[in-house]
Amino acid sequence: MPLPSPLDEVHIRLATEADLPAIDEIYALYVERSTCTFATTVPTPAERRAWLLAHGPAHPVTVAVERDGTVVGWGSLSTWNPREAYARSVEDSVYVREGHHRRGLGRRLLADLVSRAIVLGHRTIVAQIAGDQAPSLALHRALGFEDAGRLRDVGYKFDRWLDVVLMQRALPHPA
Numbered sequence: 001m002p003l004p005s006p007l008d009e010v011h012i013r014l015a016t017e018a019d020l021p022a023i024d025e026i027y028a029l030y031v032e033r034s035t036c037t038f039a040t041t042v043p044t045p046a047e048r049r050a051w052l053l054a055h056g057p058a059h060p061v062t063v064a065v066e067r068d069g070t071v072v073g074w075g076s077l078s079t080w081n082p083r084e085a086y087a088r089s090v091e092d093s094v095y096v097r098e099g100h101h102r103r104g105l106g107r108r109l110l111a112d113l114v115s116r117a118i119v120l121g122h123r124t125i126v127a128q129i130a131g132d133q134a135p136s137l138a139l140h141r142a143l144g145f146e147d148a149g150r151l152r153d154v155g156y157k158f159d160r161w162l163d164v165v166l167m168q169r170a171l172p173h174p175a
């Protein structure tokens with residue numbers, strides 16, 4: 001495996017359809033081995049394409065890309081609840097490629113999503129995090145998310161019940 005680029009040479013940009021195989025390559029491992037996603041199957045290419053198209057300008061999907069073009073992480077702001085009055089509340093996702101953890105990529109991806117959410121005029125970002133996912137809980141706390149509650153035993157994966165911790169980051173109103 002080539003050496004990772006220094007972090008300042010990793011850039012974050014909006015994802016395109018060409019990034020979808022890399023997005024799912026990163027995601028598949030977590031689907032199969034981790035409680036960080038409650039999905040138990042990887043989306044088909046058609047489902048993933050529909051997911052990207054459904055995101056649209058108010059709900060960006062981003063990728064972190066190394067100098068050589070390798071996608072080493074991705075993030076998204078998604079609709080948190082489809083009812084109209086929730087339109088300015090979004091939910092974040094951040095996934096870093098196996099082997100690239102603890103380099104600051106998750107922090108960069110989430111900070112970038114927060115900045116985009118502010119510019120887009122969103123009011124709050126909600127995170128729904130499996131109760132056993134210490135890295136994700138710590139990442140969100142580091143980025144200013146506050147605990148907003150705990151839903152007990154709402155997920156079932158790998159033969160056990162899982163809590164979901166709700167976290168929330170309020171965003172400043174745009175000037």
Ligand SMILES: CC(C)(COP(=O)(O)OP(=O)(O)OC[C@H]1O[C@@H](n2cnc3c(N)ncnc32)[C@H](O)[C@@H]1OP(=O)(O)O)[C@@H](O)C(=O)NCCC(=O)NCCS
Nearest residue numbers: 036093094095096101102103104105106107135136138139
């Ligand atoms: C959570 C995740 C995105 C963190 O990405 P990362 O690039 O490894 O994290 P960073 O190097 O940017 O770390 C940023 C902060 O997050 C926290 N953190 C990250 N990994 C951690 C770990 N294993 N244990 C404790 N804290 C951790 C720390 O506060 C860290 O700050 P520090 O380095 O100053 O201590 C990554 O572990 C991942 O992809 N996990 C699987 C997917 C997931 O859980 N996504 C979030 C839910 S949508």
